[in-house]
Amino acid sequence: MTLIPRKQAAQLQTLVGIKRQKAEQDMLSLQMEVRRIEAEIAAISENLKALDRTGEEYDGASLARRHGAVERMIAEIDRRKAELAARQAELAAAREALKRVMHSEDRISDL
Numbered sequence: 001m002t003l004i005p006r007k008q009a010a011q012l013q014t015l016v017g018i019k020r021q022k023a024e025q026d027m028l029s030l031q032m033e034v035r036r037i038e039a040e041i042a043a044i045s046e047n048l049k050a051l052d053r054t055g056e057e058y059d060g061a062s063l064a065r066r067h068g069a070v071e072r073m074i075a076e077i078d079r080r081k082a083e084l085a086a087r088q089a090e091l092a093a094a095r096e097a098l099k100r101v102m103h104s105e106d107r108i109s110d111l
Contacts, residue, residue, distance in 0.1 A: 009108065016104050023098040030091040037084045041077055048073045 004012075051070060 012108050020101045023101050027094040034087050041080045
């Protein structure tokens, strides 16, 4: 491995540090987004389960089914699950980016 001047090593360390900070922020942002979407899916699912309870407010559940509320809720859950899958893929990519930056930091510290 070729040794580089200390000044360049310090500059590289700073640049990689900034890149690491951005990668960490991106990953945290995506984690928060994934949690938010999971909470939304859970809330919609609970609303759907509330409509499905038999014996309780049959008239309300019947009207909801008749006017398509159930279908809209199911479609919304499907849409959110697709969004969740996309965010989880982005999160996996962000984790890999963070791993690469951390590896770069280790390599620079070896200089």
